[in-house]
Amino acid sequence: MPELPEVETVVRGLRAEVVGRRFVSVELLRGDRFRPDGQALVAGLLHRQAVAARRLGKVFFLDLDDDLTLTGHLRMTGQFRVQDPLIERAPHTHLILGLDDGRELRWRDARRFGWLHLGATADSSALPEVVKLGADALAMPREAFLEALRGSRRAIKALLLAQDIVAGVGNIYADEILHRAGVNPRQASDTLSPARARKVHEAMLGILEAAIAASGSSVSQYVDVSGEAGSFQQSHRVYGRAGQRCAKCASAIVREVIASRGTYYCPHCQRLR
DNA sequence: GTCGATGTTATCAA
DNA sequence: TTTGATAACATCGA
Numbered sequence: 559m560p561e562l563p564e565v566e567t568v569v570r571g572l573r574a575e576v577v578g579r580r581f582v583s584v585e586l587l588r589g590d591r592f593r594p595d596g597q598a599l600v601a602g603l604l605h606r607q608a609v610a611a612r613r614l615g616k617v618f619f620l621d622l623d624d625d626l627t628l629t630g631h632l633r634m635t636g637q638f639r640v641q642d643p644l645i646e647r648a649p650h651t652h653l654i655l656g657l658d659d660g661r662e663l664r665w666r667d668a669r670r671f672g673w674l675h676l677g678a679t680a681d682s683s684a685l686p687e688v689v690k691l692g693a694d695a696l697a698m699p700r701e702a703f704l705e706a707l708r709g710s711r712r713a714i715k716a717l718l719l720a721q722d723i724v725a726g727v728g729n730i731y732a733d734e735i736l737h738r739a740g741v742n743p744r745q746a747s748d749t750l751s752p753a754r755a756r757k758v759h760e761a762m763l764g765i766l767e768a769a770i771a772a773s774g775s776s777v778s779q780y781v782d783v784s785g786e787a788g789s790f791q792q793s794h795r796v797y798g799r800a801g802q803r804c805a806k807c808a809s810a811i812v813r814e815v816i817a818s819r820g821t822y823y824c825p826h827c828q829r830l831r
Numbered sequence: 832g833t834c835g836a837t838g839t840t841a842t843c844a845a
Numbered sequence: 846t847t848t849g850a851t852a853a854c855a856t857c858g859a
Binding site: 560561564616631632633634635669671672687719721728729730731775777778780797820 | 836837838839840
Binding site: 633634635650667668669670671710711712716778779817818 | 846847848849850853854855856857
């Protein structure tokens with residue numbers, strides 16, 4: 559489901575709704591995607607207070623008192639919701655944290671690709687899923703980005719998706735970024751002119767910031783912690799629009815599999831060079 | 832009912 | 846080095 563803008567929206571929601579709250583109860587319904595294990599989360603989270611929320615790429619961190627941190631990844635369908643206990647629990651709800659204001663923080667994940675990890679705050683950045691991340695897409699200096707592009711012969715789309723190079727861009731935003739930059743997704747990364755590489759970087763920042771301002775994209779069932787859908791899907795120029803007219807040139811958007819992912823682009827304004 | 836695709840990523844083979 | 850296939854799993858639409 560979620561890429562950097564959606565994770566950022568969730569983190570902001572946690573900051574607004576959960577930080578400052580204490581967990582007064584913990585209910586585990588299914589713990590097979592939790593580390594060290596479900597019981598460790600139950601025991602470790604009970605009576606803790608959330609003190610901060612942050613993220614790196616698509617990985618989020620909920621810092622707690624006692625120098626603990628709940629780290630996690632939504633992968634495809636992971637979801638945090640803050641809800642009244644009277645509201646019926648959605649299917650695939652796996653963990654429920656009772657908050658000291660009477661509400662509940664609920665974690666659900668239909669496909670169960672997502673994960674949560676509880677450990678010392680100091681160790682949270684040493685998790686294998688975190689250590690291997692490249693620079694956050696919003697914080698990566700332009701020069702470092704250009705250098706990364708020059709250093710690889712892979713298709714530019716694959717580069718944008720490589721979390722060890724630049725963290726946070728996923729399939730939707732990679733396509734939107736390349737369309738805004740006018741770059742073909744198959745273009746070998748090291749063959750981009752400096753000017754075009756700069757355009758890709760500029761488009762990456764522009765698209766991600768605009769998507770955050772719109773609270774992310776809801777193409778299927780993504781919602782933030784308050785249950786609100788994002789609205790950036792209304793601004794998608796290529797993603798999911800095969801057969802429709804390009805907003806720039808009116809050519810038909812096509813869909814092809816590139817870098818093993820469904821890829822949408824305009825063959826006219828995103829020519830291979 | 833079947834098939835293919837889905838916003839993610841780890842792993843393994845070529 | 847890089848790519849592609851496969852796997853994890855559930856749901857939705859054709």
